Amino acid sequence: MTATARETVLRRVRDALALSDHPEVEVPRAYRTGRSLPDEERLALFTDRLVDYRARVHTGPSDRTAALIAEVLQEHGAQRVGVPTGLDPAWLTAFDGEVLTDSPDIPAPALDALDGVVTSSAVSCAETGTIFLDGGAADQGRRALTLVPDLHVCVVDLSSVEAGVPEAVARLRPTRPLTLISGPSATSDIELERVEGVHGPRTLEVVIRTDA
Amino acid sequence: MSRPTGPPTNGTFLGMPAVPPRSPYGTGHLRGTRKFPEAARDELGNEQLRRNLGRATRTIRGKRLDATGELPDWERLRDAGAAIKSDTMNRLPELLEQLERKVTEHGGTVHWARDGVEANEIVARLVKDTGSDEVLKVKSMATQEIGLNEHLESEGITAYETDLAELIVQLAGDQPSHILVPAIHRNRDEIREIFLREIPGVDPGLDTVPAHLAAAARAYLREKFMTARVAVSGANFGIAETGTLSVVESEGNGRMCLTLPETLITVMGIEKVLPRFADLEVFLQLLPRSSTGERMNPYTSMWTGVTPGDGPQDFHLVLLDNGRTAALADRVGREALNCIRCSACLNVCPVYERTGGHAYGSVYPGPIGAVLTPQLAGMHGTDHDPNSSLPYASSLCGACFDACPVKIDIPSLLVELRHQHTEESGTTAEALAMKAAAAVMKRPKLFTAAQRTAGLGRVLAGRSGTFSRLPAPFSGWSDSRDTPAPPAQSFRSWLASAEGAATMRAAAAEGARHPDDDAPEGS
Ligand code: SF4
Numbered sequence: 001m002t003a004t005a006r007e008t009v010l011r012r013v014r015d016a017l018a019l020s021d022h023p024e025v026e027v028p029r030a031y032r033t034g035r036s037l038p039d040e041e042r043l044a045l046f047t048d049r050l051v052d053y054r055a056r057v058h059t060g061p062s063d064r065t066a067a068l069i070a071e072v073l074q075e076h077g078a079q080r081v082g083v084p085t086g087l088d089p090a091w092l093t094a095f096d097g098e099v100l101t102d103s104p105d106i107p108a109p110a111l112d113a114l115d116g117v118v119t120s121s122a123v124s125c126a127e128t129g130t131i132f133l134d135g136g137a138a139d140q141g142r143r144a145l146t147l148v149p150d151l152h153v154c155v156v157d158l159s160s161v162e163a164g165v166p167e168a169v170a171r172l173r174p175t176r177p178l179t180l181i182s183g184p185s186a187t188s189d190i191e192l193e194r195v196e197g198v199h200g201p202r203t204l205e206v207v208i209r210t211d212a
Numbered sequence: 213m214s215r216p217t218g219p220p221t222n223g224t225f226l227g228m229p230a231v232p233p234r235s236p237y238g239t240g241h242l243r244g245t246r247k248f249p250e251a252a253r254d255e256l257g258n259e260q261l262r263r264n265l266g267r268a269t270r271t272i273r274g275k276r277l278d279a280t281g282e283l284p285d286w287e288r289l290r291d292a293g294a295a296i297k298s299d300t301m302n303r304l305p306e307l308l309e310q311l312e313r314k315v316t317e318h319g320g321t322v323h324w325a326r327d328g329v330e331a332n333e334i335v336a337r338l339v340k341d342t343g344s345d346e347v348l349k350v351k352s353m354a355t356q357e358i359g360l361n362e363h364l365e366s367e368g369i370t371a372y373e374t375d376l377a378e379l380i381v382q383l384a385g386d387q388p389s390h391i392l393v394p395a396i397h398r399n400r401d402e403i404r405e406i407f408l409r410e411i412p413g414v415d416p417g418l419d420t421v422p423a424h425l426a427a428a429a430r431a432y433l434r435e436k437f438m439t440a441r442v443a444v445s446g447a448n449f450g451i452a453e454t455g456t457l458s459v460v461e462s463e464g465n466g467r468m469c470l471t472l473p474e475t476l477i478t479v480m481g482i483e484k485v486l487p488r489f490a491d492l493e494v495f496l497q498l499l500p501r502s503s504t505g506e507r508m509n510p511y512t513s514m515w516t517g518v519t520p521g522d523g524p525q526d527f528h529l530v531l532l533d534n535g536r537t538a539a540l541a542d543r544v545g546r547e548a549l550n551c552i553r554c555s556a557c558l559n560v561c562p563v564y565e566r567t568g569g570h571a572y573g574s575v576y577p578g579p580i581g582a583v584l585t586p587q588l589a590g591m592h593g594t595d596h597d598p599n600s601s602l603p604y605a606s607s608l609c610g611a612c613f614d615a616c617p618v619k620i621d622i623p624s625l626l627v628e629l630r631h632q633h634t635e636e637s638g639t640t641a642e643a644l645a646m647k648a649a650a651a652v653m654k655r656p657k658l659f660t661a662a663q664r665t666a667g668l669g670r671v672l673a674g675r676s677g678t679f680s681r682l683p684a685p686f687s688g689w690s691d692s693r694d695t696p697a698p699p700a701q702s703f704r705s706w707l708a709s710a711e712g713a714a715t716m717r718a719a720a721a722e723g724a725r726h727p728d729d730d731a732p733e734g735s
Binding site for chain 1: 231232233264267268271272284285288289291292295296298299301302304305308309318323324325326330374375376377380393395396399400403422423425426429430433434437438451453454455456462463464465467468470471472482489490492493494496497504506507508509510511512513514515516517519520521522523531533537538540541542543546
């Protein structure tokens with residue numbers, strides 16, 4: 001009987017290891033983990049990194065969330081915005097345009113007709129300016145929703161901002177669909193000149209809730 | 213039924229194993245048609261290319277240094293990254309089986325491919341099963357390596373590259389020349405011309421502003437993203453513990469392909485597996501900072517099998533060998549499998565900077581390509597295999613080793629490959645090294661750069677520890693004496709010292725009196 005590709009590849013891997021000595025490796029994990037920084041420092045670092053990626057940042061206490069979101073949407077002239085099913089409805093109370101709740105059977109071209117999308121976020125990393133979206137959480141929604149519209153307004157609770165990458169990764173739920181966002185879509189493929197906005201949202205607006 | 217008495221064809225290892233096969237000659241893109249020195253000479257004549265490349269690599273080098281210098285624990289991250297990778301290679305059988313189990317548990321299907329031919333067939337069959345005759349591609353080294361687009365084409369399936377640089381290369385009927393920025397050899401005027409010629413319905417008034425060129429590509433691909441039913445991607449990481457796959461990118465074309473189609477097919481080299489989800493804490497720091505010099509790339513996607521109501525509902529993972537087990541079998545060479553394809557070694561390499569990527573004849577150019585390509589596809593021990601010239605496409609200056617986030621000792625691997633090759637072919641390493649190095653380094657202007665970076669001594673000193681004969685332009689000088697070789701580790705600092713500089717200057721002056729030695733092969 002001939003071996004399947006699976007058997008053959010696994011046998012080759014075992015043979016290869018048998019042919020070469022491979023002393024056991026101890027992984028040194030002396031890099032920085034478990035860091036914590038005071039609120040003001042995390043906020044300042046995170047904001048600095050986001051701005052560096054040309055995202056725009058709006059900061060305020062949670063009772064200002066609805067007002068900040070409405071201001072941002074208005075500034076971009078957004079009339080129709082999409083939201084995931086579980087987004088806090090109170091966040092859109094100051095917005096006078098149309099709010100459409102997403103569902104899995106809305107086709108991508110329909111999302112393309114939205115002016116923007118408003119979502120929450122799971123975790124963030126201050127040192128890199130990265131926002132982690134958990135596609136399995138009802139206030140962040142499926143991946144297509146934060147991808148197709150050209151404007152993404154993302155709400156971040158300061159308490160969910162971690163100092164570094166290890167601290168942020170530790171808070172993820174691995175088997176959920178996850179999207180890490182560091183600024184708007186960008187390319188440097190033409191003479192290494194950075195151009196914002198290729199296929200993902202060209203504009204990223206971040207609303208940070210300082211007391212949440 | 214009696215037990216078979218012959219050598220085992222599968223299953224457990226019972227005796228002396230055979231060396232696992234390399235990827236087949238003649239499939240995919242792991243071998244050019246010309247040897248490195250010959251190809252390099254043509255590229256060297258291209259002033260435009262050298263200007264483009266010089267500017268580009270200088271920019272990325274600067275950014276990378278800023279980004280890595282910012283982290284006080286950078287060296288410790290490198291140590292961890294290197295060790296995680298070595299540990300992964302040690303435990304590859306169990307990790308691959310665990311990955312397969314986890315992906316399957318989450319609703320995905322895992323396929324195994326012995327080589328590129330088999331992987332291509334699997335992907336073509338999966339695409340046909342969907343009834344689609346087109347696929348969207350996310351930039352992927354593995355699918356380039358096996359020549360997937362060409363195979364799909366022969367099966368009547370059109371593959372659309374969606375990464376801007378890959379799109380430029382594809383529309384131009386060209387080959388990529390850099391791992392990370394495949395169209396690095398093209399400038400904005402050329403890109404404008406390619407778009408005007410190849411994109412249907414593009415605005416004839418399109419100018420050369422990069423933002424406008426990117427917008428033209430966006431418009432062209434937008435409709436495809438909205439309607440595509442099948443996408444093919446690679447993977448930067450595959451987590452054994454959870455079955456999670458990950459793609460790191462900038463433009464969002466990856467997110468589009470990984471999210472919108474009904475079927476997703478991911479082709480992943482077996483070396484890309486990582487043991488634990490938490491290991492991402494190391495590689496998400498090492499990769500972006502090393503490759504583009506960013507603190508983090510704009511987008512990273514992670515998915516595990518299929519998720520009802522979100523993304524493709526049919527997911528296939530193709531695990532590819534294609535010569536990787538051959539590299540794994542080599543105690544020295546297996547280190548090259550640790551590569552995370554960041555391209556830092558290309559951007560610091562003085563040889564790559566002058567010749568560009570096409571001279572290497574493989575989808576893997578630059579220092580890592582010079583090691584990985586012959587390992588995956590072999591050198592076949594003859595003078596006619598272009599891959600046999602790749603280990604000589606280096607001055608062994610050591611810059612690639614310093615830059616590599618997972619600490620792959622590329623210079624030593626190149627030396628080892630040279631030894632393997634010269635043992636087979638009977639040619640001296642010195643003669644061959646010079647054919648490659650002289651082609652790039654012999655011109656007076658370039659000599660300064662060579663002097664700055666020259667680590668030639670390290671290989672030429674060979675196992676005896678002395679230079680028997682230095683290459684041109686140093687050969688006239690070394691012909692008449694035995695030069696003690698400085699220890700490999702300190703060679704660069706010695707070179708940087710006043711004594712080192714004076715020695716090299718003297719060597720150059722004397723070498724210059726022997727003009728015959730300067731002649732590169734075939735000129
Ligand atoms: S060898 Fe190292 S530096 Fe070069 S591409 Fe691979 S990981 Fe990056």
